[in-house]
Amino acid sequence: MSYDLTLLVPNIKEININDWIKDMEKLNTKIEIHPEFSFKDHNGFLPFKVLVTDCLNESLNSIYLLSGFELSVHDQVSEISWIDKIMNRKKENNKALIISVSANDSFEMRLAWYSAAVIANRHNGKIKDHQEGTIIKGERLIEEAKKIVQKYEESIAADNWKSHEFKEWL
Structure with a gap:
């Protein structure tokens, strides 16, 4: 199983990792x-040390885990429509952050959706959910991410959670 999101933001230079x-x-x-992570040159698996406190599988709460997702950064130049031409609008130059989630770890979906939502929310971006064929932007970002993560985590049987305890950075 692979689940893909595209996060479109105007400028990744403005993304503050501390925020x-x-x-x-x-x-x-x-x-x-x-x-060692940097948006400038990253392409591949992005590891996180993660601690959750609201996991439905309570045995995984308050334990440092190693998880992450695949991330690649691309330039995205939008097409200009005939209306934009009439209105003298310019093409938007966005960065497309492609996020791919696998089934190898139960926390990848949470990290991917929450990361995409908080970055898009803070930086006037939008998320393309390729599986659902939807685009999410604006005030709906955080609430939609919460719903998707909750639905996904509720679908995991108690004995089917996959996680990796954090020992050291890969």
């Missing part, structure tokens, strides 16, 4: 991002 971390804590998900 990302603080916003994730508001969602009961305390994270540390791999110390």
